[in-house]
Amino acid sequence: MISNSLREARRHEEIAAQLIPDSARPSFHLSARSGWMNDPNGFCFYKGKYHLFYQYYPYESKWGSMHWGHAVSDDLLHWEYLPCALAPDTPADQDGCFSGSAVELPDGRQLLMYTGVRTAEHLPDGSTLDVQTQCLAIGDGVDYEKYPGNPVLTGEDVPEGSSIFDFRDPRLWREPDGSYRCVVGNRPADGSGQILLYESADGFHWRFVSVLAENRNRYGLMWECPDFFELDGRHVLLVSPQDMLPSGFEYHNGNGTLCLIGDFDPATGKFHEERDQAIDYGIDFYATQTILTPDGRRVLIAWMQNWDTLAIASLRAPWFGQMTVPRELSIRDGRLCQWPIRELEKLRSGRVRYENVKVEDGMALEGIRGRKVDVTISLRPGDPENVYNKFAVWFGQDDTYHTALSFRPGESILKIDRKFSGSRRAIIHQRRAEVPQTNGVITFRMILDRFSAEIFVNGGSQVLTATMYTPQSADGFRFFAAGDVRMDIEKYDLDV
Numbered sequence: 001m002i003s004n005s006l007r008e009a010r011r012h013e014e015i016a017a018q019l020i021p022d023s024a025r026p027s028f029h030l031s032a033r034s035g036w037m038n039d040p041n042g043f044c045f046y047k048g049k050y051h052l053f054y055q056y057y058p059y060e061s062k063w064g065s066m067h068w069g070h071a072v073s074d075d076l077l078h079w080e081y082l083p084c085a086l087a088p089d090t091p092a093d094q095d096g097c098f099s100g101s102a103v104e105l106p107d108g109r110q111l112l113m114y115t116g117v118r119t120a121e122h123l124p125d126g127s128t129l130d131v132q133t134q135c136l137a138i139g140d141g142v143d144y145e146k147y148p149g150n151p152v153l154t155g156e157d158v159p160e161g162s163s164i165f166d167f168r169d170p171r172l173w174r175e176p177d178g179s180y181r182c183v184v185g186n187r188p189a190d191g192s193g194q195i196l197l198y199e200s201a202d203g204f205h206w207r208f209v210s211v212l213a214e215n216r217n218r219y220g221l222m223w224e225c226p227d228f229f230e231l232d233g234r235h236v237l238l239v240s241p242q243d244m245l246p247s248g249f250e251y252h253n254g255n256g257t258l259c260l261i262g263d264f265d266p267a268t269g270k271f272h273e274e275r276d277q278a279i280d281y282g283i284d285f286y287a288t289q290t291i292l293t294p295d296g297r298r299v300l301i302a303w304m305q306n307w308d309t310l311a312i313a314s315l316r317a318p319w320f321g322q323m324t325v326p327r328e329l330s331i332r333d334g335r336l337c338q339w340p341i342r343e344l345e346k347l348r349s350g351r352v353r354y355e356n357v358k359v360e361d362g363m364a365l366e367g368i369r370g371r372k373v374d375v376t377i378s379l380r381p382g383d384p385e386n387v388y389n390k391f392a393v394w395f396g397q398d399d400t401y402h403t404a405l406s407f408r409p410g411e412s413i414l415k416i417d418r419k420f421s422g423s424r425r426a427i428i429h430q431r432r433a434e435v436p437q438t439n440g441v442i443t444f445r446m447i448l449d450r451f452s453a454e455i456f457v458n459g460g461s462q463v464l465t466a467t468m469y470t471p472q473s474a475d476g477f478r479f480f481a482a483g484d485v486r487m488d489i490e491k492y493d494l495d496v
């Protein structure tokens with residue numbers, strides 16, 4: 001039943017993972033069991049546990065022929081690895097099992113839908129033309145069988161003139177009447193992106209419904225990894241656009257993320273967008289996927305890395321690629337807000353709190369340190385008539401390394417800078433976001449977990465995410481001020 005390539009992947013990961021001590025991984029963020037991880041896949045709740053699959057190349061810490069890694073959890077923070085779920089081993093997916101999603105079938109089996117990649121042509125410049133189709137696998141939560149009828153969606157099922165080479169990342173869900181829908185990323189004749197909507201009565205036989213949304217060359221080109229759901233009475237479309245051009249402080253060059261908020265018209269199968277925003281304003285974030293938890297929370301997870309900053313990876317590391325902390329979503333004042341899942345609060349211990357501290361340039365505070373911490377900082381001017389120029393906090397800090405977060409109230413700009421965070425490459429190390437202040441106050445919650453920092457600004461209305469691959473002994477916090485700035489700070493240790 002199990003193909004040679006899957007057996008080999010399972011054998012390899014089992015041995016390779018034993019050589020990676022827990023202390024060399026993030027503590028509560030999921031990382032590649034061995035080798036390489038990118039997008040989250042098949043995020044779902046099945047048979048009493050959360051399942052998270054991921055784009056996976058178990059053999060090396062770089063992207064390769066795509067498998068699906070697999071892990072389960074009771075609380076989305078303590079993860080247990082399961083054996084590799086999918087390997088490229090059938091004609092439709094012989095060159096890769098790309099991103100996809102999961103639902104439960106009425107008979108209790110689990111249905112995975114993913115993109116099968118098959119190289120159709122080798123071009124003179126060394127690149128390939130890969131045909132992408134949508135495929136199915138059915139399983140019990142550990143072992144999966146590829147559906148003999150694969151592929152179930154092909155180039156025949158895209159609108160006239162649309163690409164069969166960029167047709168990927170099916171996001172599957174069930175409607176209240178038990179029927180199935182999926183959205184898939186695609187490239188129309190204008191070369192940018194579009195999201196296609198399909199429907200099925202049984203999950204196996206699919207029919208094109210509509211072009212749900214069109215990029216029309218506004219936000220980058222191809223749209224990858226769509227997700228589409230209802231949230232707080234609105235409809236939300238999340239995509240990861242490739243090849244973005246920048247726009248103010250909202251969108252940056254390269255691979256970005258986009259949230260569109262609007263309404264869905266079931267009669268036409270069209271999404272009417274009203275507002276747009278970036279999903280994350282930091283450096284290392286791409287390819288989101290969400291789940292509806294049994295208690296009704298919409299929770300997002302993403303690849304805590306970005307194709308444009310991969311040079312930060314060390315090929316010598318035994319694993320590369322981590323997921324973000326799971327984030328609860330809501331819509332507040334017309335914006336998508338994210339907040340670390342409440343389960344994280346159960347990992348907290350060792351509270352340290354200071355109030356109304358006047359920040360002295362270069363100061364440290366007793367008890368405020370660590371690389372697995374949950375820190376909330378709130379800032380306000382000491383003198384509202386003469387507002388300070390700049391505040392900065394360095395974290396993950398020692399004599400050699402630090403990651404910096406700085407805030408200039410005059411411009412209302414928050415900047416993350418990981419230039420001194422161990423990178424040996426000339427890639428992007430800084431990013432700025434325009435963040436509102438309420439009566440001069442700005443608050444941010446920082447979640448650190450050994451190799452990353454996620455900064456939730458003003459109750460999660462903006463988030464900045466960055467990785468930092470520095471020694472864990474670099475665990476200091478230092479504070480800097482130009483002018484009179486007052487700070488409240490609260491820190492908890494986080495441990496699984």
Ligand code: FRU
Pocket residue numbers: 038039055066098099115168169224225286287
């Ligand atoms: C996004 C992506 C997907 C694709 C997968 C391949 O990061 O490019 O579009 O399915 O990664 O690993």
